[in-house]
Amino acid sequence: xxxxxxxxxxxxxxxxxxxxxxxxxxxxxxxxxxxxxxxxxxxxxxxxxxxxxxxxxxxxxxxxxxxxxxxxxxxxxxxxxxxxxxxxxxxxxxxxxxxxxxxxxxxxxxxxxxxxxxxxxxxxxx
Numbered sequence: 797x798x799x800x801x802x803x804x805x806x807x808x809x810x811x812x813x814x815x816x817x818x819x820x821x822x823x824x825x826x827x828x829x830x831x832x833x834x835x836x837x838x839x840x841x842x843x844x845x846x847x848x849x850x851x852x853x854x855x856x857x858x859x860x861x862x863x864x865x866x867x868x869x870x871x872x873x874x875x876x877x878x879x880x881x882x883x884x885x886x887x888x889x890x891x892x893x894x895x896x897x898x899x900x901x902x903x904x905x906x907x908x909x910x911x912x913x914x915x916x917x918x919x920x921x922x
Contacts, residue, residue: 812877
């Protein structure tokens, strides 16, 4: 049996561009992609913390260390410059892999530099 688990995420990145007439996709700073483990053209889920909208697209590599998070094409209707987003990918894991799996979590500063990284999400308390 396979389980679909969070593979990686970039948490609280800031949208720097929204390009309606670009070819599509979401351009992500290449250094952030590498650190998170997001592959170019990989399906990504984008959750807009600012407006609550959620959408799926694919990642394209932006210039390394540029801070770019550009929501392109039709998805540009889902985000504005300055919006806070979470970008995530998921993977399918067999039982043994799922038992060992730890997601790669990259936490962004407001300028889309790295605040810190982690491999687990803290327990939420009541």
